[in-house]
Amino acid sequence: MTETLAALHTVRVELGTRSYDIEIGAGLLDVAGRYIAPLVRQPRVFVLTDGTVGGFYAGQLEKSLAEADLQMRLKAVSPGEGSKSWAVLGEVLDWLLSEGAGRDDVLVALGGGIVGDLTGLAASLMKRGMTFVQIPTTLLAQVDSSVGGKTAVNAAQGKNLIGSFYQPALVLADTKLLSTLPERERLAGYAEIVKYALIDDPNFFDWLELNGKRVVDLDQDALAEAVAISCRAKARIVSQDERESGVRALLNLGHTFGHALEAANGFQSSLLHGEAVAAGMTLALHYSARQGLMQAEDAARAEALLEKAGLVTQLKRLPGGPYPSDALVEAMKQDKKGRAGRVPLILARGLGKAFIQPDADLADVGEFLQEELQRS
Known part of the structure; x- marks a missing residue:
């Protein structure tokens, strides 16, 4: 069997009978079969990836599975947000059914957040639930979307509106895989690290x-x-509030603004999710300062950390624009918890002091966004 360094970190997500481990370290893909084999009842594993990631890593995963006497059955979808759709979800389910997959089989997500979300939702629906494993290949997926069981596809009305809560049985975060990640994707993941x-x-x-x-x-x-600090932070929050009825909403820091930016952009690749979140967190902190909740200097310090890494935080410089304030407010109205012109926002009373504002006034938010568009 191919040798590798042991995982540098193991993070446990405590959810009773649905608890699972996140293994973090370089070289884990080479021994993925060793980790997956205890979950398998039949000598086969179904793997969903995309055309780009599959070209890099499907062969390596297949070899690792073969060393554990497991056969790999692979399907690749097109890279990009377009695959996170109801239509592609149907194609994946049809593939699984045609291959004879059952509830006692394992479905592996080999890819970034798009593949992970699509795989998790397919697994939750497949004969009312089959086991699935996350092998996230982007930094954003390793620290965020692969952990916590939120699965979804997009709708014309907004992002992640069709989904379920469905936990993986295992997450293998091989940090070595990030070497093939474009710098832009790397920075998008870094934004989620800063979020924690x-x-x-x-x-x-x-x-x-x-x-x-x-x-x-x-x-x-x-x-x-x-990655380990980020995963521990998310695991701690998810263990307290699996279905986002309370404290888990804190993980949406920057996301209400960020999802609005993505929707206004039409979910195009000109604006990545992490880029939208970086700008969204900056907006949330500046709005907090505008409300007198935190010092403007602290909001500027957070913005400087993101900008120093190479992320764009200002609306008028953000790729894929322009982002008119009325379009952003209209998109924010689609928030799943919004009502009567008010939406929940994650704001802050300082660095590391985020809190849930349950009913932010969208009219006031719109005025703030107009001001932000003028900020130099």
Whole structure:
């Protein structure tokens, strides 16, 4: 069997009978079969990937599975947000059924957040639930979307509106896989790492100010540490609130603004999810400062951390624009918890002091966005 370094970190997501481990370290794909084999009842594994990721890593995964006496059955979807759709979900389910997959089979997501969300939702629907495993290949997926069981596809009305809560049985976060990730995708994932610091970990924020460049440059020690801290933060919150009825909403810091930006952009590749979140977090912090909730200097400090890494935070410089305030407000009205011109926002009383504002006034938010469009 191919040798590899042991996982540098193991993070446990405690959810009773649905608890699972996140293994984090370099070289895990080479021994993925060893980790997956205990979950398998038949000597086969179904794998969903996209054309790009499959070209890099499907062969490596197949070899690892074969070393565990498991056969791989592979389907690749087209790369990009267009595959996170009801139509492609149907194609995946048809494929699984035609291959004779059952509830006792394992479905593996080999890819980024799009593949992971699509795979998780397909697994939740397949004969009312089959086991699935996440092998996230982007930094964003390793620290966010592969953990916590939120699965979804997009609708014309907005992002992630068709979905379910369905936990994986295992997450293998091989940090070595990020070496093939374009810099832009790497930075998009870094935005989600910063999010955990801004929610409730000011010490992690200080650490990122010192070590952020090492993370985005893929220094393996710094990268594994940042991924592990992020996953522990998410695991802690998910364990308290699996179905987002309370504290888990904090994980949406920057996302209400970010999803509106993506919707206004038509979910095109000119604006990546992490890029939208970086701008969205900046907007949330500046709005908090405008409301007198936090110091403007702290909001500027967070913006500087994101900009130093190479992320764009200002609306008028954001790729894929323009982003008129009325279009953003209209998109925010689609928020799943919004009502009567008010939406929940995650705001902050300082760095690492995020909180849930349940009923932000969209008219006031619209005025704020107009101001932000003028900010230099």
